[in-house]
Each structure stands twice: as structure tokens, then as C-alpha cells.
Amino acid sequence: MKIRVKINGAWREDDVAPRLLLVHYLREVAGLTGTHIGCETSICGACTVLVGGQAVKSCTMFAVQADGAEITTIEGLAKDGQLHPLQQGFWEEHGLQCGFCTPGMILSAHQLLARNPHPTREEIRKGLEGNLCRCTGYQHIVKAVEYAAKASGK
Amino acid sequence: MRTKILGERIKRKEDPRLIRGGAHYVDDLKLDGMLYMTFVRSVYAHAKIKSINDAAARSVHGVVDVLRGRDLEGKLGNVPCAAGLEGLKIPDHPCLAPDEVRYVGEPIVAIVARDRYIAEDAADKVEIEYGPLPVVVNPEKALEKDSPLVHSKFADNVAFVAKLEGGDWKLVENDKSLKLIKQRFINQRLAPASMETRGVIASYSSGEDALTVWSSTQIPHLLKTQLAVMTGVDEARCRVITPEVGGAFGSKLNVYAEEGVASFASKKLGKPVKWIEGRRENMQATIHGRDQINDLEVYVKSDGVVAGLRCRIIADLGAYHQLLTPAIPTLTALMILGCYNIPNVWVETIGVFTNKMATDAYRGAGRPEATYIIERAMDLVANELNLDPAEVRQRNFPSPKDFPLTLATGVDYDTANYQKTLKKVLKASGYSRLRKEQERLRKKGKYLGIGLSTYVEICAMGPSSRMPAGGWEFGMVRVEPTAKVTVYTGTSPHGQGEETSFAQIVAEELGIPFDNVTVYHGDTSVVQHGIGTFGSRTTAVGGAAIFGAVQKLKKKMARFAAFKLKVKPGELIFDGGKLQTADGSKSIPFGEVVEAAYYARQLPPGVEPGLTEQMVFEPPNYTFPFGAHVAVVEVDGETGEVQLRNYYCVDDCGRILNPLLVDGQVHGGLAQGIGQALWEDHVYDENGQLITGTLMDYTLPKAHHFPWFETSNTETRTPVNPLGVKGVGEAGTIGSTPAIVNAVVDALKPFGVRHLDMPLKPEKIWRAMKQAAAQA
Numbered sequence: 001m002k003i004r005v006k007i008n009g010a011w012r013e014d015d016v017a018p019r020l021l022l023v024h025y026l027r028e029v030a031g032l033t034g035t036h037i038g039c040e041t042s043i044c045g046a047c048t049v050l051v052g053g054q055a056v057k058s059c060t061m062f063a064v065q066a067d068g069a070e071i072t073t074i075e076g077l078a079k080d081g082q083l084h085p086l087q088q089g090f091w092e093e094h095g096l097q098c099g100f101c102t103p104g105m106i107l108s109a110h111q112l113l114a115r116n117p118h119p120t121r122e123e124i125r126k127g128l129e130g131n132l133c134r135c136t137g138y139q140h141i142v143k144a145v146e147y148a149a150k151a152s153g154k
Numbered sequence: 155m156r157t158k159i160l161g162e163r164i165k166r167k168e169d170p171r172l173i174r175g176g177a178h179y180v181d182d183l184k185l186d187g188m189l190y191m192t193f194v195r196s197v198y199a200h201a202k203i204k205s206i207n208d209a210a211a212r213s214v215h216g217v218v219d220v221l222r223g224r225d226l227e228g229k230l231g232n233v234p235c236a237a238g239l240e241g242l243k244i245p246d247h248p249c250l251a252p253d254e255v256r257y258v259g260e261p262i263v264a265i266v267a268r269d270r271y272i273a274e275d276a277a278d279k280v281e282i283e284y285g286p287l288p289v290v291v292n293p294e295k296a297l298e299k300d301s302p303l304v305h306s307k308f309a310d311n312v313a314f315v316a317k318l319e320g321g322d323w324k325l326v327e328n329d330k331s332l333k334l335i336k337q338r339f340i341n342q343r344l345a346p347a348s349m350e351t352r353g354v355i356a357s358y359s360s361g362e363d364a365l366t367v368w369s370s371t372q373i374p375h376l377l378k379t380q381l382a383v384m385t386g387v388d389e390a391r392c393r394v395i396t397p398e399v400g401g402a403f404g405s406k407l408n409v410y411a412e413e414g415v416a417s418f419a420s421k422k423l424g425k426p427v428k429w430i431e432g433r434r435e436n437m438q439a440t441i442h443g444r445d446q447i448n449d450l451e452v453y454v455k456s457d458g459v460v461a462g463l464r465c466r467i468i469a470d471l472g473a474y475h476q477l478l479t480p481a482i483p484t485l486t487a488l489m490i491l492g493c494y495n496i497p498n499v500w501v502e503t504i505g506v507f508t509n510k511m512a513t514d515a516y517r518g519a520g521r522p523e524a525t526y527i528i529e530r531a532m533d534l535v536a537n538e539l540n541l542d543p544a545e546v547r548q549r550n551f552p553s554p555k556d557f558p559l560t561l562a563t564g565v566d567y568d569t570a571n572y573q574k575t576l577k578k579v580l581k582a583s584g585y586s587r588l589r590k591e592q593e594r595l596r597k598k599g600k601y602l603g604i605g606l607s608t609y610v611e612i613c614a615m616g617p618s619s620r621m622p623a624g625g626w627e628f629g630m631v632r633v634e635p636t637a638k639v640t641v642y643t644g645t646s647p648h649g650q651g652e653e654t655s656f657a658q659i660v661a662e663e664l665g666i667p668f669d670n671v672t673v674y675h676g677d678t679s680v681v682q683h684g685i686g687t688f689g690s691r692t693t694a695v696g697g698a699a700i701f702g703a704v705q706k707l708k709k710k711m712a713r714f715a716a717f718k719l720k721v722k723p724g725e726l727i728f729d730g731g732k733l734q735t736a737d738g739s740k741s742i743p744f745g746e747v748v749e750a751a752y753y754a755r756q757l758p759p760g761v762e763p764g765l766t767e768q769m770v771f772e773p774p775n776y777t778f779p780f781g782a783h784v785a786v787v788e789v790d791g792e793t794g795e796v797q798l799r800n801y802y803c804v805d806d807c808g809r810i811l812n813p814l815l816v817d818g819q820v821h822g823g824l825a826q827g828i829g830q831a832l833w834e835d836h837v838y839d840e841n842g843q844l845i846t847g848t849l850m851d852y853t854l855p856k857a858h859h860f861p862w863f864e865t866s867n868t869e870t871r872t873p874v875n876p877l878g879v880k881g882v883g884e885a886g887t888i889g890s891t892p893a894i895v896n897a898v899v900d901a902l903k904p905f906g907v908r909h910l911d912m913p914l915k916p917e918k919i920w921r922a923m924k925q926a927a928a929q930a
Contacts, residue, residue: 032175034176038349038351083173091169092165135818139860142857
């Protein structure tokens with residue numbers, strides 16, 4: 001099936017199998033391997049991307065369902081070489097170790113801050129409940145999101 | 155004043171590629187003509203394979219090959235076990251089961267196809283006829299005379315029995331003044347569950363007879379050697395590359411069947427073969443952690459001083475040995491006395507085969523079990539004698555002056571001040587205030603629990619004489635002609651941050667900017683030797699090797715500089731991008747020394763051109779980091795739910811090279827240790843079916859499960875390595891589990907609860923409270 005999607009600001013067209021998962025489309029067809037696969041059951045959130053500004057677990061969506069949509073992956077977050085405040089926050093606050101959950105974590109946090117620009121620590125923890133991290137114990141992730149909230153200055 | 159880099163809170167070199175999505179894990183790599191492999195795995199815990207019909211699978215368009223166990227016979231070696239214990243039974247462990255399966259998830263057939271969707275389709279079409287055999291899941295039942303045998307070639311299910319005795323046990327038994335406290339502990343099975351599952355790409359080139367393997371592993375060099383042995387490819391033509399690794403926690407300190415089969419398939423088909431583990435496979439067929447039954451006896455004097463400790467450890471090894479399976483529970487015996495100088499000890503460890511996946515190293519690897527036993531024991535003593543748990547610990551601590559100290563277990567502890575960490579954590583947590591609050595709340599029918607844990611761990615693994623495959627580590631430092639510095643380490647960090655801390659060591663020593671140093675690891679053709687990353691050894695052993703190499707390099711650079719400056723090499727100090735005399739009267743820029751070494755127009759006598767130095771560091775002993783943790787919980791009297799209210803810890807990992815990284819390691823460790831205490835449980839049913847086979851069933855802790863961790867440190871440097879560092883990767887996991895359980899049991903004291911096994915889920919606690927109420 002032909003689909004047309006706008007990924008990180010650029011439209012592209014591809015012919016894909018109806019059963020191709022969005023995450024495999026992004027990784028293997030579009031070559032954007034920053035989106036990871038951690039569980040296949042929509043629990044871990046490593047595959048989180050933004051579809052139409054909404055955080056979506058791309059392992060439980062077919063590529064064809066994204067036809068016509070605008071998608072942001074981790075590769076599209078930095079603008080003109082400038083890190084997004086969330087990326088900067090994760091760096092400054094040591095919000096990652098192995099880095100595997102990080103792209104999904106950052107994009108979930110992106111949605112969280114869009115909805116609630118100044119979350120409390122408790123709200124950050126609750127807001128990230130769809131994303132698992134096995135390395136950090138989450139504390140530095142909470143600080144990273146706080147850093148981004150402050151840096152965005154809204 | 156020297157530029158200070160070491161000890162500073164410096165953000166990581168690793169992060170820019172990771173936060174931009176530009177890093178490459180195994181699954182992100184694509185090679186020309188690459189094929190994709192998937193496995194058909196056993197659905198039975200124990201069965202004969204009566205027949206395999208793969209005709210339908212082979213006929214799927216895009217399937218290239220279907221491999222069975224018999225195809226590998228004589229061509230691919232077994233999965234290796236490196237643990238050497240006296241009398242150890244080592245069962246054959248072929249990469250694909252040829253005729254019998256012994257756990258759910260054991261690979262039987264490998265499908266190689268053009269892409270992963272086709273491979274999965276074909277896997278569904280393989281028909282395997284099984285002849286089910288009796289199953290044994292419970293390790294105690296496996297020890298009974300009439301138990302089904304996991305391996306019929308052995309007379310029983312006992313893989314090994316190891317005894318450890320110290321002091322004079324007779325004396326303890328005959329001393330009638332001692333009080334005997336007994337308790338059984340179940341240390342449940344866990345799933346390491348790194349966020350990145352395992353993955354491998356094998357690429358064999360027949361022209362060169364060369365095998366290159368990309369694997370998500372902690373031990374690229376050991377894997378290279380083992381793959382050479384397994385596949386028969388000359389080791390000189392084997393190369394293992396470890397790209398980005400998405401967490402491991404011990405689970406990738408191994409050589410797995412899938413790495414062997416992928417190599418075999420690539421060699422057979424002449425094309426690169428990729429296999430990426432699914433999460434279900436990861437839960438089934440990546441090693442598991444813990445799984446011990448501990449029967450403890452503690453003999454204690456009336457003042458709370460423990461005179462003797464006796465323990466029988468039943469360790470569930472699973473069906474086969476992975477790389478270190480039998481060695482892990484022996485670490486429990488070794489560390490069972492914790493930070494108490496208990497003069498008499500007797501431990502028997504029985505390793506048992508069951509129809510389950512192998513256990514092996516998972517964060518802490520045998521030491522969390524030891525710490526759990528001894529730290530629960532201290533609380534049982536306190537409870538029995540009506541003493542404060544902090545006081546009981548104080549009474550059993552050795553004095554800081556007693557170090558180095560040889561314990562009854564024969565282990566030589568390097569250095570410690572247990573009193574200091576305990577005092578600090580009691581103060582940080584407001585311990586005495588908490589006890590008063592607890593009393594007040596109890597009167598109102600509210601259940602606050604305060605749990606202590608004072609732990610010591612054995613790290614920086616280790617002296618080669620006591621390690622299965624060498625305990626040294628390799629480090630090399632090269633100053634490039636542009637004066638940038640390249641560092642090579644044989645360790646294989648995968649999230650811990652040593653690209654940063656090793657660069658700090660080198661930048662500080664050479665007096666050059668941190669940004670000028672780049673650290674490489676994980677490619678056996680780039681880094682000449684190596685052991686790997688595990689056992690909290692990377693900085694304490696690998697960092698020490700880098701430090702040693704840089705000292706040699708400084709000596710050489712000083713000779714070039716001294717020759718030019720006409721001073722003695724020993725007079726020169728490296729700082730601020732210069733080499734200068736102590737009084738600053740003479741100096742030469744770092745870059746000019748580099749030029750002198752590479753252009754080599756005027757060599758000092760007996761000095762070779764170039765600036766590359768290396769060192770293999772052999773640690774004279776392990777290190778013994780320690781710490782004290784306090785957990786504060788509230789238990790809901792109606793539902794049994796545990797709310798972890800506060801967590802305080804003071805950890806002593808020796809000298810701190812980067813506090814940011816130390817905090818990160820401690821936090822992550824705490825999350826896993828607390829996870830075991832409260833939620834995690836990898837469960838098989840009586841038929842050997844894995845109940846918790848996905849992340850929907852196995853509880854991995856989430857962000858909102860945890861309170862703010864209040865962490866701090868003391869710094870007692872170790873004399874074991876020149877950096878004075880001890881290791882911190884496992885501290886949080888080791889210290890936290892007993893602190894949580896002690897807190898929950900403490901909260902339940904009004905109900906007369908003396909012990910509950912992990913995980914402390916609400917239902918278990920609710921039942922204990924109900925039972926207490928019924929008895930009252």
C-alpha cells in the first residue's frame with residue numbers, strides 16, 4: 001500500500017506491506033534507527049514517537065495507519081544543530097545511562113510538557129508511567145524534565 | 155594549581171550521540187545481503203523431540219535455510235561454561251537441542267530468511283512432535299530421591315556441593331549459653347530485563363576465512379575466543395564488535411547459543427545473519443538471576459554478638475550451565491558474613507538442576523543473596539533480643555583499625571569504616587526521630603516501618619588466581635600526532651559512563667583538556683586484549699590499567715621534554731597543556747613534546763619514537779565497598795499495600811572520580827534492589843511454564859514507584875589499586891533489598907510478623923495481617 005507521511009519535517013512516500021509496524025517502517029524503511037523496540041507489548045515505551053503531536057507507541061501501530069500524518073522522531077528534535085531543552089536536560093542531569101529508553105522517554109516527556117509546562121516531580125513520574133528505564137532509577141530523568149521545563153521558560 | 159578534572163561532576167561524553175538518536179545498537183546495523191534469523195523454541199519444560207517437520211517452513215517464499223540440532227553436530231561447539239568447581243557436573247549444552255529439551259524456550263530450530271517477517275511466518279509453520287517427560291521445577295523436590303532427572307546421564311540433580319567452613323563450629327554447637335535463631339529465606343528468581351534485548355550479527359567471509367560478529371555483550375574478547383573455539387575459525391581471523399549496548403546487568407556476561415548459531419549460519423550461507431531477541435525470548439532464554447533457598451542458623455550471645463553462622467544454600471541453577479552459572483552461588487557463601495567479624499561459619503552450597511532457564515550473573519550476582527541473609531539475620535537477632543537493629547550491628551562491626559581483616563570465610567577485606575557510614579545514614583534519616591514517630595503512629599493503628607541494611611560487597615573482580623578466565627584488564631593510551639589522545643580499554647562499558655571517567659583520568663594526568671581525550675572499547679581488532687565489564691570491575695581494574703599506561707606515557711614524554719629542556723625527566727609536571735619544572739622556570743608545550751616524539755629528529759638516547767603505552771593491570775585483591783541504607787515504609791493496615799516513603803543511603807565506593815556517575819549507578823542499583831523486595835518475581839508453574847513471560851506479567855518498576863533517593867557518600871580509599879577506587883555498579887542493588895524487607899517486617903511487628911519472603915506484594919502482607927488477627 002502507498003503511504004505518504006511527513007517525518008521530521010519532510011514528506012516521503014513509500015509502498016509498504018499492510019502489516020508493517022510503524023516502528024519497523026521508521027527504522028528499516030526510513031532509516032531512522034533512533035526509535036527503539038523494547039517489548040512488543042506496548043509496555044516499555046522505547047518506541048515512542050510523536051504522531052500529530054501525540055506520543056504514540058510505534059510498535060502497536062501499523063505504518064499504513066500513519067498515512068497522511070506528521071511524525072516526529074528523536075532525530076527530528078534538535079533544530080539547526082541546537083539540542084532541544086529536553087535533550088539538553090537529559091545530558092546535563094545524567095538522565096540516561098545505556099540510552100536505549102532515552103528517545104522514547106524524551107518524546108513522552110515532550111508530550112507531558114506540552115500538556116503541563118510546569119509539572120511537579122510527582123506529575124513527571126506519573127506522566128512517564130508508560131516508559132520503562134532499567135538503568136537510572138528515574139531520579140535523574142525527573143531532574144532532566146525539570147531542567148527542560150525551566151529552560152523552556154513558558 | 156593543577157587543573158582539576160578527576161572528582162568533578164562532569165557530564166558524559168557518551169550522551170550527545172544517544173540523545174540525538176545517532177547511536178548504533180546491534181539492531182541498528184544493516185549489512186549488504188543480510189539475512190534474518192529466528193528460533194523455534196521448546197514449549198515444553200522437558201520432552202523428547204520425536205520429530206520435526208519443517209517442509210512447510212522451507213516452502214515459505216524468502217526462507218533461505220532451516221537449521222536443526224543435528225545440522226550442527228561436529229560443526230559447532232557447545233555453549234561454554236567457564237566455572238571450575240570441584241566435582242562439578244557439566245551437562246552437554248548444544249546450541250540447538252538435538253533430541254531432548256529441558257526448559258521452556260530452549261532453541262530447537264533456527265530459520266534463516268530474507269527478512270524478519272518472513273522468518274517469523276516460517277517459524278510458525280515448523281511442526282515439532284514432543285514426547286513429554288516428567289518435569290522438576292522446585293529445587294528442593296529435585297533433591298528428593300524419586301525426583302525426575304533433568305539429565306538422565308547423571309545419577310541425580312545435584313550439580314555440585316561446595317562447603318565453606320571457618321573457625322571452630324564444634325565450639326559453637328557445644329556452647330549452651332548461645333541462643334539459636336533459625337530462619338528460611340527464599341530469594342526469588344528475577345529477570346535482568348535490560349531494555350535492549352540481546353542481538354547478534356555474524357558475518358563470515360569465505361575468501362579470508364574470517365568471522366566478524368557484532369554482539370550486544372559485556373565481554374567481546376572472551377566471546378571472540380569462545381566463538382573461535384565453537385566455530386573452528388582461527389582466532390586470529392575472528393573479530394567481535396560490541397556496538398552500543400542497551401543495558402545488561404550481568405545478563406550479557408555470557409556466551410549464548412544464538413551467537414554460535416548465527417556464526418554457524420553465516421559461515422554456512424556466506425552471508426551476514428542477524429538475530430534480534432524478542433522480549434518474550436528475553437524473558438525465557440536470557441539468563442535469570444538469584445533463585446536460592448537459604449536455611450539459616452545464627453548462634454548469638456545474650457548481648458547480641460553473633461558467635462556463629464550456619465547456612466545451607468540450595469541454588470536453583472536451571473537446566474544447563476551458562477558461562478558462570480555454578481560460580482554465582484559460591485559468591486553468596488563467600489560474602490555471607492557481611493560486615494561482621496563473626497568468628498565461626500559453616501556454609502553448604504548445593505547447586506541443583508531444574509527444568510528452567512539457567513541462572514547466572516544478575517546485578518550483584520550471589521552477593522545480594524548473601525547480604526539479604528546476613529542483614530535479615532541481624533534484624534532477627536535484634537527482634538529476638540529486643541535490641542535496636544542499629545545497636546546490634548554496631549556490636550558486631552569490626553573496628554576500622556582491624557583492617558586489612560581476614561574473616562572466618564577466608565576473605566581478606568581491604569579497608570572499611572562501617573561505623574562511619576551507619577552513623578551518617580542514621581543522622582541523615584533522622585533515625586531516632588523516626589522511631590518516635592513510629593511509636594506514635596502505632597498507637598493510632600498506622601504502620602510505619604524503618605529498615606536498616608549495612609552491607610559490604612566484593613568487587614573489582616578480581617585476582618586472576620581466583621577468577622575463571624583471568625581477572626586482569628588491559629589499558630592503552632596513545633597521544634596522536636595532533637596531540638589528541640586516544641584511550642583503549644579492554645572493559646566493555648554499556649551505560650556506566652567510563653568513556654567519561656577514563657577520559658577524566660587521562661586528562662587530569664596529562665594536564666590537557668578533557669575534550670581532547672577519546673575512549674574506545676568493545677572492538678577486539680581495535681583493543682588488543684580485554685576481559686570485560688562485570689563485577690564492579692571496570693574502573694577499579696580497567697581504570698587502573700589506564701592509569702598505569704598513562705604513567706608509562708608520562709615517563710616517556712618527560713624524557714623527550716627533559717632532553718629538549720636540558721633538565722631531569724623526574725622534575726617535570728604535566729599541567730595546563732605544558733610540561734614544566736616544579737618552579738615553573740622552564741616549560742615546553744604538550745604539543746611540542748608530541749612533535750618531538752613523532753618527528754623523531756633528535757631522539758633521547760634509548761628512546762623509541764611514538765607515544766603509545768599500555769598496561770595490563772593484575773589486581774592483588776578484590777575491593778570491598780560498603781555502605782548503610784535506611785528505608786522508611788508505610789504499610790496500609792487495610793490492604794497490605796507498601797508505600798516506600800523515604801530512602802536514605804550512604805555508600806563508600808572508595809575514591810569518587812565523578813559524583814554524577816556514582817549517583818546514577820546508585821540510583822539504578824536501588825531501583826533493581828527495591829524491585830526485588832517489593833515487586834519482581836520470575837515465576838514458573840509446576841509444569842515448568844513461564845508465567846511471567848512478558849513485561850505485562852513481570853513487574854519492572856516505573857518512575858512513580860520510587861521516592862526521592864537521598865544519597866551520600868564517604869570515601870575510604872582502597873590500597874588495592876593506584877586510583878583508590880572500589881566499584882559502585884552493584885552497591886545499590888546489594889544494599890537496598892534487605893533494607894526494604896527489614897522495613898516492611900518492622901512495620902508489621904505489631905502483628906507478630908517475624909519474616910515474610912519477597913516480593914512483598916499487598917496480598918502476602920494482607921494475609922499475614924489477617925492471620926495475625928485471627929490468632930489474636
